[in-house]
Structures are given as C-alpha cells and as structure tokens.
Amino acid sequence: MIRVEGVTHAYADRTVLRDLTVDLAERRIGVVGANGSGKSTFARLLNGLVVPDTGTVSVDGLDTRRDGAAVRRRVGFVFADPDAQVVMPTVAEDVAFSLRRQQLPRADVSQRVSAVLQRFGLADHADHPSHLLSGGQKQLLALASVLVTEPQVLVCDEPTTLLDLRNARGVGALVDELPQQVVLVTHHLDLLDRWDRVLVMDDGRVVHDGTPADAVAAYRALMGGVG
C-alpha cells in the first residue's frame, strides 16, 4: 500500500502540493486535474522521484526519502514523453537496459525481453531503431521497458497525452489488463470508466475522491462544465 501523509512540496516559491494525506490501496487509481494542479508532482512522489519538503510517502512501509532505491524497484514509472524515456538505440536493447543492473545471465535477459516485446506487440520491431517507431509504439516500448523489471506498482504520468485516440485507447487497454496496482494520471477521462477510484486534484489538494463517475462529474464541475 502507498501512504502519503501530510505532504507539502514547493518548487522555489510556488507551492504545488499542500498538506496532502491519502492512502492508495486499490488496484486501479486514476488522478485527474487541470494543468498545474499538482498531479504530476503527486505521481513523482510515489516512486521517490520527488521527495516532499514536509511529510512522508511510503510504499509497503518503505520511506521514499530513506529507501528511494528500494521504492523505485517496486514502483515503475512511465512518463508522458516516451522519447525522453527511451535510452537505447534499438527496441530490444532499451528493454534489456532495464535489466542491466540485475546482472542476469544473457539467456535470461533475452528470454524476458522477447516475452515482454511479444506481450506488447513489438516482437517484430525488436531490432528496429527506437526513434523510428510511431508515437504509440514508443509509448508501448516505454511501458515494456518498465514492466520487464516486474514492479509491483506502476505509476503513469499522462502516458496517452501525446497519442491519438486509437493509440491512447490501446495503451489504456493494456494498462487496464496489468496485474500490478496502477496509478494513472490522465486527461483522457474515458480511460478511467471502470477504475476503482479517481482523485481530482486542484491547487495542490485532493478536492474529490470517489468513484469514476462521481469524480469525473466533480472534475467537470470544477472546470466550469467543460467537456
């Protein structure tokens, strides 16, 4: 379980999270909010990319401030822009890069890379240059590169923002089927239809916390009835 307790965080003199306390135990948790509402910083708290100025964040009892490396092994993170996340020149090499620190035998690495590429429909692109993939394929590669390490939790920060509707739904469906606990920050509200819980953020606070239908209605009301 992820526990966020009394977290306040600021970038220089701009406070982005204000005394936030929330427990995340459900398998599927969505986070919505306007640009600048603090949801990306909130997501970054969950695997220790951002350490809060005050308060604590823990994952299964591991404090992100004290046990950052252990937390990151448990919590995978997918960013909005896969170009900034893909490190190696070819698809298979990028997935294998995630396993580099585990120092597995070469055959094991190869087997795990093949399996995850197969699962994400990228097996035919294993030796392709990663920069020549389509936007949707790049995001699938980013997901595959994170999931090959088998994290217990996946945090996705707007993974569909740069994708068209078809690719966004494809990525959303894949995320939906994962066995891991998933925290999804998104502007694509339809991806959250069947999720367990949705948080609505505004000005660094959680202003609504409930079922997808209620939360999306609250978010729309907050946005002045847009959409």
Place this chain on the structure above:
Amino acid sequence: MTGLFRPGTSALHRCGAGTKLLLLAALTTAVVALRTPVAVGAGALLVAGAYALARYGLRTAAAQVWPLRWVVVALVPFQWWTAGWQAAVVVVGTLVVTVAAAGLVTLTTRVSEMLDVLELALSPMRRIGVSTERVALVLALAIRAVPVLATTYGQARDARRARGLERSPRALLVPLVIRTVRHADRLGEALVARGVDD
C-alpha cells in the same frame, strides 16, 4: 550507430563485437601504415569480401561511404595535383576503405554489444575509480541523442519558417537550446526512475 544495425545470421553477425573491432583496428592500421596503392587495393578487396560474407550488396556498401562524396570530390584533384595520382589513390582509398569497414562493423553489431566491449576495455580504469558502466551509458545516450536532436532541430526550423523568420538565427537557436536542455532534464529524471542512479 543511431540505428544502422541490421539483424542477420551471417558469420559476421555471429562474430563477437570485440573480434570485429580488433579486425577493424588491424585493417585500418595496416592500410594507414603501408600507404601504397597495393595495400589500399588489398584492403578494398578484403572489405568487399566481408560485405559479401555478411550478405550485403553493393548498394548497402555504397550507402556507408556516400556521406564522403564531397570529401572525395575535393580530395582527389587536390592530392593528384599536389602529390600525384598514387597519393590521391592512397589518401582517398584509405578513407573510403576504412569508413566502409567501420560501417560494416556497425551494420552487423548491436550497440549494446559495442558498449559491453567498451566496458571490458575500460575495466582496468575501475581501479582508479572510473565507473565503466557510466562511461558506456554516456556513450549510449550520446548515440541516442543524435536522432532526438535532429528531430528537435527540424521542429525549431519549421517553427521559425512558420513565423516568417527564416533568416533569424535566434529564432532557431533559442528554442533548440531550450528544448534540448528540457529533453536532457526529462531524460535524467527517466534514468533515475529506471534505477540508473541507485
């Protein structure tokens, strides 16, 4: 290196990256040291044979040296005029043969295999505190940065054109630098998220 590798099953593809790099170093050293048209010709035959062994045709070989065309066009008459036809053959031939050979190594070797060799070659430096893994990572990031920067440059150039500022270097360089720094920032964050610094 930015994606020139082509998977295959030839003997050259199966050959280790270290062996290929050693052979490339030996060929380059021999051709440069001997400095004769015969040596260049022998080198060219060897490289042509290696392309055939890897099952690549003339078109693929030509594509590796095509970026040299303007250098060749400039060097041949200059060398011929200043030092004779033999010097022209040796200088230009050495350049073409070694670039073609390096291109073949790239075509048949994954970047990750090259990085493994680099890490191995640098391993004695671990004794003086050099992180060979980090050096290899930096090289990988540099290779990966080439297409990213090319895309960023293209976007900044198009944006400049769309604003009717084709002649303004500032309209190109400022967004290019800002986007590049932002990309580096995001990449750093992604590397931390992937546990590189742990």
